[in-house]
Every structure is written in C-alpha cells, then in structure tokens.
Amino acid sequence: MKLIDIVEILGLEAIIAGNDQLEIMTACGADLMSDVLAFTQEKSLLLTGLTNPQVVRTAEMIDIKVIIFVRGKRPLVATVELAREKGIYLYLSARSMFECCGILYQNGLQPEEINGCFSPGEEE
Amino acid sequence: MKEKYILEKRIEKGDFNKGGEASSKLKDLLRKLGVDSAVIRKTAIVTYELEMNIIIHSEGGWIRAAISREGIQIFAADDGPGIADLEKAFQPGYSTASDQVREMGFGAGLGLVNIKNYSDELKVDTKTGVGTKIRAIIHLV
Numbered sequence: 001m002k003l004i005d006i007v008e009i010l011g012l013e014a015i016i017a018g019n020d021q022l023e024i025m026t027a028c029g030a031d032l033m034s035d036v037l038a039f040t041q042e043k044s045l046l047l048t049g050l051t052n053p054q055v056v057r058t059a060e061m062i063d064i065k066v067i068i069f070v071r072g073k074r075p076l077v078a079t080v081e082l083a084r085e086k087g088i089y090l091y092l093s094a095r096s097m098f099e100c101c102g103i104l105y106q107n108g109l110q111p112e113e114i115n116g117c118f119s120p121g122e123e124e
Numbered sequence: 125m126k127e128k129y130i131l132e133k134r135i136e137k138g139d140f141n142k143g144g145e146a147s148s149k150l151k152d153l154l155r156k157l158g159v160d161s162a163v164i165r166k167t168a169i170v171t172y173e174l175e176m177n178i179i180i181h182s183e184g185g186w187i188r189a190a191i192s193r194e195g196i197q198i199f200a201a202d203d204g205p206g207i208a209d210l211e212k213a214f215q216p217g218y219s220t221a222s223d224q225v226r227e228m229g230f231g232a233g234l235g236l237v238n239i240k241n242y243s244d245e246l247k248v249d250t251k252t253g254v255g256t257k258i259r260a261i262i263h264l265v
C-alpha cells in the first residue's frame with residue numbers, strides 16, 4: 001500500500017510529510033518499546049499512543065520510516081525534532097489505535113511477524 | 125584479551141534524553157563499514173535494550189563495541205545494583221520498572237528476552253551490590 005493511500009483512508013494530518021509514493025508493506029501497533037523491537041520484518045509503519053522522543057529512537061533502530069500517533073496525541077517538540085533529524089515521517093490520527101489498525105487491516109495491509117514465530121533476523 | 129573498541133560511550137543513570145545515542149552511533153558506524161543490514165538491525169536492537177537498561181535500572185555505566193572475525197561484540201557494564209534473580213529477569217513480562225518509566229513505553233519486561241533472541245552468543249555476569257556486565261555477540265551473516 002502506498003503512503004498516500006494510508007493518509008487518505010485514515011484521514012491523517014501530516015506533522016512531517018513523507019514521500020507519497022513510499023511503499024508500506026506491513027504495520028505494527030504498540031505502546032511498548034520492547035514490543036516494537038520484537039518484530040523482525042523489515043517494516044515501515046508504526047502506530048502508537050506514545051509521544052516522547054524514545055519512540056523515534058525505537059523506530060530508528062529497526063528502520064521504521066513512518067510513525068502514526070493515534071487518538072490525536074500530538075508528539076512532543078523534541079520528538080518532532082529528532083524525527084526530522086533521522087528522516088522519519090510523522091502523522092497524526094484522531095482515531096483510536098483499534099480503529100486505525102482495523103481500517104488498515106481491512107484494506108489489505110499485512111500484520112508484522114513477531115520474533116519467535118520464525119528465527120530472528122531471517123529475511124523474507 | 126585486549127579489545128579495540130569502535131565505540132565507547134558513558135551512559136548516565138536516568139538520562140532518557142540521550143537514551144539510544146550510543147546505539148544510533150553504532151548503527152551509523154556499521155552502515156558505513158558496509159555490514160549486512162540484517163546484522164545491523166540485530167545489533168541495534170541488542171545495543172538499544174542494553175543501553176536503556178543501564179539508564180533505567182542501573183547507577184550508570186558504559187556501552188562498548190568491537191568488531192572481530194567472530195562478529196560484532198557489544199559490552200554493557202554498569203556500576204550496580206546488579207540483578208538479584210537472573211532467571212526471573214529473563215522471564216518475559218518480568219519488570220521492576222517504575223510507573224513513570226512505564227508511561228514512557230518501557231517496562232514490558234521484554235528487553236532481556238529480545239537481547240537473548242537477537243544475539244548469537246550471550247554472557248551475563250552480575251553481582252548484587254557491585255554491578256552487571258553483559259557481552260553479546262552478533263555473528264556477521
């Protein structure tokens with residue numbers, strides 16, 4: 001799915017707008033950093049209710065390119081600054097985590113495989 | 125055995141603002157060295173979990189990294205308090221993190237589990253009242 005389609009379906013507000021044509025293969029939704037890090041696939045999208053800079057750091061570690069903040073929770077200034085520095089795109093949704101994930105799933109976006117389901121670091 | 129570190133960084137207790145800087149720096153270094161991207165990702169995750177554990181649970185310490193034929197070696201050493209029950213600490217979901225730390229998204233009790241899953245070799249030395257030393261190795265390919 002292209003980023004532009006995700007922005008449209010969820011009606012996202014851009015905080016740092018990304019390349020419209022960026023291809024998003026999978027997504028994960030998490031409010032716990034270690035949960036995010038347990039995902040092994042090369043991924044590009046994270047949905048979260050956290051707004052502090054650590055969420056950008058965590059995304060950076062596993063090459064997540066896009067973060068969507070759910071339930072209208074705006075990221076802190078320091079979070080936006082770090083994302084800009086790291087080239088990570090930020091969006092805001094007024095919808096809940098459950099609703100965002102449900103809509104994306106319904107539209108064909110694949111869930112992440114969790115580490116433990118197959119051996120870590122294994123490439124698809 | 126004398127190691128030549130490619131990264132050596134002091135990590136201060138409670139310093140969330142800088143949390144992840146050591147891991148980020150190591151990730152950039154490895155990318156410049158042309159290391160395989162899956163190896164980099166595993167290294168980044170292990171280093172980040174170790175770094176945050178020093179910030180959250182210890183009195184402060186050091187993150188060091190070296191490359192050898194064996195692979196990428198990450199060393200985490202801190203000044204205490206040590207881990208009283210190591211078996212418990214490695215159980216998924218076990219965490220002593222405060223509510224304040226949990227609000228920031230830490231304290232799932234999965235850090236050590238991730239460290240174990242993503243590293244190819246792992247050695248933990250911990251002594252109550254003294255500190256914790258962890259060495260993780262990630263093989264190159």
Ligand SMILES: Nc1ncnc2c1ncn2[C@@H]1O[C@H](COP(=O)(O)OP(=O)(O)OP(=O)(O)O)[C@@H](O)[C@H]1O
Pocket residue numbers: 033034173177178180181182202204205206207213214218219220221229230231232233234235236237256
């Ligand atoms: N360097 C350390 N010094 C002292 N205690 C530690 C250290 N690292 C981990 N621990 C102890 O082990 C527990 C489990 O660590 P682990 O990294 O798995 O989970 P966590 O840090 O609590 O949460 P998460 O990593 O999922 O955010 C910690 O809650 C803490 O009690």
Ligand SMILES: [Mg+2]
Pocket residue numbers: 173176177231234235236
């Ligand atoms: Mg931890």
